[in-house]
Amino acid sequence: MNHTTIGDIVRGDREIFPPYLYEAYQSTRRRAPLLPLIEVPLTLSELTGPGPAISAITPEDADLTRNAGTGGEALGQRIVVTGRVLDDQGHPVPNTLLEIWQANAAGRYLHKRDQWPGPLDPNFLGMGRCLTNAEGVYRFLTIRPGAYPWLNHPNAWRPAHIHFSLFGPSMRSRLVTQMYFPDDPLHALDPILNGVPTEPARQRLIAFYDHNVTEPEWALGYHWDIVLAGASATPFEPVKEG
Amino acid sequence: MSKLMLTSSQTVGPFFAPALLRPDAERHILVEPQTAGERIRIEGHVLDGDRLPVPDALVEIWQANAHGRYFHPLDQRSAALGPSFVGFGRSGTENEGFYWFETIKPGAVPFDAERWQAPHVCITVFARGLLNHLVTRLYFADEPTNASDPILLCVPENRRSTLLASRHQERTGVVYRFDIILQGEYETVFFNV
Numbered sequence: 114m115n116h117t118t119i120g121d122i123v124r125g126d127r128e129i130f131p132p133y134l135y136e137a138y139q140s141t142r143r144r145a146p147l148l149p150l151i152e153v154p155l156t157l158s159e160l161t162g163p164g165p166a167i168s169a170i171t172p173e174d175a176d177l178t179r180n181a182g183t184g185g186e187a188l189g190q191r192i193v194v195t196g197r198v199l200d201d202q203g204h205p206v207p208n209t210l211l212e213i214w215q216a217n218a219a220g221r222y223l224h225k226r227d228q229w230p231g232p233l234d235p236n237f238l239g240m241g242r243c244l245t246n247a248e249g250v251y252r253f254l255t256i257r258p259g260a261y262p263w264l265n266h267p268n269a270w271r272p273a274h275i276h277f278s279l280f281g282p283s284m285r286s287r288l289v290t291q292m293y294f295p296d297d298p299l300h301a302l303d304p305i306l307n308g309v310p311t312e313p314a315r316q317r318l319i320a321f322y323d324h325n326v327t328e329p330e331w332a333l334g335y336h337w338d339i340v341l342a343g344a345s346a347t348p349f350e351p352v353k354e355g
Numbered sequence: 356m357s358k359l360m361l362t363s364s365q366t367v368g369p370f371f372a373p374a375l376l377r378p379d380a381e382r383h384i385l386v387e388p389q390t391a392g393e394r395i396r397i398e399g400h401v402l403d404g405d406r407l408p409v410p411d412a413l414v415e416i417w418q419a420n421a422h423g424r425y426f427h428p429l430d431q432r433s434a435a436l437g438p439s440f441v442g443f444g445r446s447g448t449e450n451e452g453f454y455w456f457e458t459i460k461p462g463a464v465p466f467d468a469e470r471w472q473a474p475h476v477c478i479t480v481f482a483r484g485l486l487n488h489l490v491t492r493l494y495f496a497d498e499p500t501n502a503s504d505p506i507l508l509c510v511p512e513n514r515r516s517t518l519l520a521s522r523h524q525e526r527t528g529v530v531y532r533f534d535i536i537l538q539g540e541y542e543t544v545f546f547n548v
Binding site for chain 1: 357358359360361362363364365366367368369370371372373374375377379380403404405407409411415417419425426427428429430441442443464465466472475477479481482483484485486487488489490492505506509510514537538539542543544545546547548
């Protein structure tokens with residue numbers, strides 16, 4: 114990863130967001146746009162978004178250890194993953210939908226295209242969702258995912274991670290990202306995490322172990338806050354007749 | 356100014372379908388029988404720099420209703436708003452990079468106090484290999500107000516056609532075709548928003 118072409122086309126803050134072309138991550142090579150992104154003013158179309166409506170109609174499903182519906186419990190180290198969803202001013206984002214997906218404890222996804230010989234767990238689907246509460250707090254019960262091999266480069270392994278998808282209040286706040294676990298030696302070797310351009314922005318993707326979240330005789334606790342783009346940098350007031 | 360650093364983006368990866376495309380999470384059909392507006396189908400392919408279909412992309416759309424109003428608390432104008440149209444769609448592309456939605460043609464929405472935007476659909480594209488999602492817009496090729504749309508006017512003239520969906524009258528109804536070309540010749544215009 115010391116010799117990789119890094120493109121200069123970035124959506125959003127260049128200190129935070131990855132470039133589309135990051136050659137160490139091979140799949141970027143034929144999928145990254147090569148022409149500059151067009152700068153445009155934000156309009157009502159971007160300052161609105163589906164978040165409020167879709168959050169109101171999507172049921173909660175925050176226990177991945179049991180939501181396979183088999184009556185059995187997923188194998189692995191049981192963990193609580195919790196934190197707050199905030200906007201860039203530090204205000205909580207309440208009642209917003211989070212969708213997550215992850216590999217099982219052995220590092221295998223329940224997906225037809227994941228065929229490496231890690232065992233499947235019949236009691237684990239690896240997906241869940243929940244809404245933040247009025248204080249912006251979300252909470253999942255799951256199992257710690259395993260690392261898994263991929264074909265990006267010889268002996269490539271993804272560090273353990275959980276995928277997160279959030280809507281927030283507007284199109285601007287839409288975010289799909291990954292949460293990593295602390296003290297994982299695979300972080301330094303992972304071209305997806307290292308596509309994030311700066312150490313502080315990478316650190317923001319790594320949860321921390323929180324003994325206050327850990328539940329006695331039950332589950333280890335991890336804390337991970339998520340900061341979404343807000344509407345603060347915009348010229349718009351709520352649109353009324355005028 | 357931001358007080359907190361934003362959380363960065365990471366690729367949706369190849370394995371999102373069981374979570375994001377489960378039956379109650381995928382949304383091809385945005386309309387109900389009572390939804391007001393001209394019924395249209397929006398469809399196309401997501402293609403990579405080799406013009407190969409991208410079978411593991413996720414395409415989301417967001418649009419105003421037929422009266423040009425968004426189903427969102429920020430849009431407090433008096434244009435009609437009904438519960439039968441939210442304006443959000445989500446499609447996978449497992450079938451040869453193909454995505455589709457059944458929706459209505461949106462109305463024009465305001466740009467500022469004086470100007471209007473031509474009818475358009477906001478599109479967000481996620482895929483393995485995209486470390487951040489892509490943002491674009493679909494405009495309707497047969498819409499005369501495109502010529503004065505403030506956002507289209509920000510786009511170099513020779514690239515505007517990549518944002519125009521072509522209208523086709525088919526037996527089943529009106530279809531607008533819109534291919535999303537991630538890279539290379541006729542690369543779709545993407546926005547930094």
